[in-house]
Amino acid sequence: MIEVRDLAKHFRVHRRPPGLRASLRSLVRREHVTVRAVEQVSFTIPAGQVVGFLGPNGAGKTTTLKCLTGLLHPTAGDVRVLGHTPHRREPAFLRRISLVMGQRNALFWDLPAADAFEVNRAIYGLAEAPYRSALDELVTLLDLEPLLTKQVRVLSLGERMRCELAGALLHRPDVLFLDEPTLGLDVNGQAAVRTFLRDYNARYGATVLLTSHYMGDVTALARRVLVIDHGTLRFDGDLAALVEAHSPHRLVRVTLREAVPAQTWVGLGEVSEVDGAVVTLAVPRAETAAVAARLLTTLPVEDVAIEDPPVEDIIRAVFAHA
Amino acid sequence: MRDVVTAYPPLVRSATLVAATYRGRVALSLLTGFFPLLLMGVWLTIVAEGGPPKGWTTGDFLSYYAAATLLWNLSGDHVVWQWDADMRSGDLSVRLLRPVHPFHQYATNDLGHRLIFLTVLVPALVLAALLVPGLDYPVGPVRLAAVAAALVLAYAVSLLMASTFALIGFWSTQTSNAWLLWWGLGSFASGWVAPLALMPDWLRSVAVVLPFRTAMGFPVELLMGRLDARETAYGFAVGLGWLAAFAVLYRVIWRHGVRRYQAVAG
Numbered sequence: 178m179i180e181v182r183d184l185a186k187h188f189r190v191h192r193r194p195p196g197l198r199a200s201l202r203s204l205v206r207r208e209h210v211t212v213r214a215v216e217q218v219s220f221t222i223p224a225g226q227v228v229g230f231l232g233p234n235g236a237g238k239t240t241t242l243k244c245l246t247g248l249l250h251p252t253a254g255d256v257r258v259l260g261h262t263p264h265r266r267e268p269a270f271l272r273r274i275s276l277v278m279g280q281r282n283a284l285f286w287d288l289p290a291a292d293a294f295e296v297n298r299a300i301y302g303l304a305e306a307p308y309r310s311a312l313d314e315l316v317t318l319l320d321l322e323p324l325l326t327k328q329v330r331v332l333s334l335g336e337r338m339r340c341e342l343a344g345a346l347l348h349r350p351d352v353l354f355l356d357e358p359t360l361g362l363d364v365n366g367q368a369a370v371r372t373f374l375r376d377y378n379a380r381y382g383a384t385v386l387l388t389s390h391y392m393g394d395v396t397a398l399a400r401r402v403l404v405i406d407h408g409t410l411r412f413d414g415d416l417a418a419l420v421e422a423h424s425p426h427r428l429v430r431v432t433l434r435e436a437v438p439a440q441t442w443v444g445l446g447e448v449s450e451v452d453g454a455v456v457t458l459a460v461p462r463a464e465t466a467a468v469a470a471r472l473l474t475t476l477p478v479e480d481v482a483i484e485d486p487p488v489e490d491i492i493r494a495v496f497a498h499a
Numbered sequence: 500m501r502d503v504v505t506a507y508p509p510l511v512r513s514a515t516l517v518a519a520t521y522r523g524r525v526a527l528s529l530l531t532g533f534f535p536l537l538l539m540g541v542w543l544t545i546v547a548e549g550g551p552p553k554g555w556t557t558g559d560f561l562s563y564y565a566a567a568t569l570l571w572n573l574s575g576d577h578v579v580w581q582w583d584a585d586m587r588s589g590d591l592s593v594r595l596l597r598p599v600h601p602f603h604q605y606a607t608n609d610l611g612h613r614l615i616f617l618t619v620l621v622p623a624l625v626l627a628a629l630l631v632p633g634l635d636y637p638v639g640p641v642r643l644a645a646v647a648a649a650l651v652l653a654y655a656v657s658l659l660m661a662s663t664f665a666l667i668g669f670w671s672t673q674t675s676n677a678w679l680l681w682w683g684l685g686s687f688a689s690g691w692v693a694p695l696a697l698m699p700d701w702l703r704s705v706a707v708v709l710p711f712r713t714a715m716g717f718p719v720e721l722l723m724g725r726l727d728a729r730e731t732a733y734g735f736a737v738g739l740g741w742l743a744a745f746a747v748l749y750r751v752i753w754r755h756g757v758r759r760y761q762a763v764a765g
Contacts, residue, residue: 188761248592248762264758268502268598276596283593285513287520292513299509300597302502328520 178384179222179245179352184254186215186240214240216408218254224351225382227374229389229399229416233496237408238388242354245386246276258352272301275350277341279360284329290340291325294347301348308347315343318373335366342370346377353377355387359394371397392488406496416488424491426459431472432480445471454479459486506599507607514611525615532572532616538692539564553697558633559723563694565627565634566719571691572616573650574714575658576682578605582665583674589763602662602749609658637724645731649718652738657714659745666749669756685709690716696725710745713738 192210193203215237222228232238243249244256247263247270256263261270277283284293298308316322319339324332332340338358346353355374359367375398378385389395395402395416402419404412412419429446433454442448445468446458460468469481485491519525542560545552551559582605585591594601628634638646664681668674686692687702689711695703706712717734720726726734 243592243762246596248595248760250758250760266595271596271598274596278592281590281593283596285517287517288513292516296509296513299506300599302505302598 178224178226178259179220179386180255180257181221181241181245182219182255184215184218184241184244184256185213185252186237186244186249187252188212188214213408215244215405218405218408218410220403220410220413222384222386224384225378226401227378227385227387227399229387229395229402230405231388231395231402231492232405236405238405239356240408241405242276242356242386242388246274246354247271248276272348273350274352274354275345275348276354276356277345277358279338279357282329282337283341284337284344286330287328289326289328290321290332290344293329293340293344297344297347303348307349311347311349312343315346318376319343319369335362335369338362338366338370339373342373349381350383352384352386355385355389357389358387359389359391367391367393374398392492396488404492404495411495419495420485420488420491421462423494424486425462426486427462427465428484428486429458429460429465429469429472430482430484431456431458431476431478434477434479437476441476503599503603506603510599510604510607511611511614514608515614516611517608518612518615528612529616529619532620533568535564535567535571535691538567542693555694555697556633558635559694561631561634562636562723563719565624565631566636566722567691567715569617569620569624570650570653570715570718572620573613573654573657575606575609575654576661576678577612578609578658579661579665579678580675581605581608582662583668583678586665586668586674586760587672587763589761591760592762595757595760595762602753605662606658613654636722638722642721642724646718646722649721649735649738652735652742653714653718656710656738656741656745659742659749660710660714663745663749663752666752666756669752669759685711688712689714690719695720707733708737710738710741713741 189209189211191203192208193199218237218241230238230241240249244251245258245263247266250264259270259273261267263270284290285296294312297303303311316325319342321339321343324336324340327336329337329340342358353374358374359370362370371394374385374387377383378398385398387394387398400416401414402412402416403410404419412422426447428449433456436454442456442458446460446464448456449459450457458468465483469483472478472481518528539560542555542564543557546555546557546560551557555563582591585594591601594604597604628636661678664678665674667677671677687698688695688706688709690706695706695712695716698706706716713734717726717738721731721734
């Protein structure tokens, strides 16, 4: 479905120091540097899988996505998506994919979304019946009815993103690339988009490659993650395996009925947070069950909860380690 | 190709809807659509003060610049600004992801905008031709058909020339400025600044083989009945030649240029 082998993408960019003198000098003598945005990236994604693509800003996520959608020509390496070479941008390929960019408007800014959807119908050559069926379904799932007749430019960010998603999915793409689809949305907006994407994947078996800075997007949608940093792939595997590999501890959250001396925790784990009667201990994974049992039998405990550290912390640790 | 043709009507329609969204924009665009009449005013003053240059009378200038107004509004060169803005902002990415080549998306966008203005201008011109003394187009069915073909050719050449030029944007951020220079030079060879009949012989002999005249002077001269059969055939041959040349040039430059696209932002 998606096969990437030794992908590299380099950009030649103009560079000059700030200031008038440097600006004038650059008129006669240009300095260029080569930015290696992506280097030797390889992975394969089978049909129907949802994969989270993680990395800090400038890591190479979006560049990779742009190579996979054919927007960028790779400097080196092979990319195949649905059996096509993306940068050839054959219509047969473009009809089977979609790229949703959270920062970019693909609808007509001055027209109501309904008109923009009609244009997409023409562009993708959709017959009336399948178009109507897809549109009705998307309108229901994304609750678009009240938005269809409003100019896109007057929609809120969350409303616009729901319309963007509908516009991107009218032709029911087999592969969906999502670049920060929940960027700037409030909690409800994020939840609505996540629920919709999960349903879409389950219903149509679409392959989804998702980049997001919101870990909630990734944990809600993807079991497998790719972690990229400085243009190279650092991890490819289950999110759970990533957590296990980079977090030797689990968090044991104890709610006490009464206060206990500080030295109580010695030997049980490292105190990572104290919030009134709630104490959080970082405990080696292998000892979690035993420590929890000891806490329950030796201390005035009201409640004990065991959880993994926030994925954000783990990802931060991965990047710090890299 | 059939898919592209099918996509044209709804794409043109959506562009027309966009063009008609803001009344102020429509009004301002209609006003600027009558700019050629300013040049006509200049020439009418010259005729009034110095007599007809090379025999061109007030009626000739009226007829020439009234028709030039139509060509002014039937020019596809506005696509340069759109291409330039989209390449610089990265909005071209949205168009590249659609299964219809960006050329057709820009062309339909331009056509949709033109339609709004033409629905006002064409009736205005027809009325002017009937009511204004001296404004005369000696057209019969054959010439009218030839003029219609010349208008289509004029639009196609100006659109393709501008689109080809716009691809400079893959290498430089100065497309719009370079286009202004190109257009400025071309305005002497197109018949826009003055009818080519009034230009020096050397400029006229160069202009008849350049693409600018196809996009402006040729259809106007044809409409005014100033071209015989041989000159008409020659004008069409030159226009079609440039159309083919720009089509080839566009494909070659596109193939090399799109590899350099950096899809900035987003």
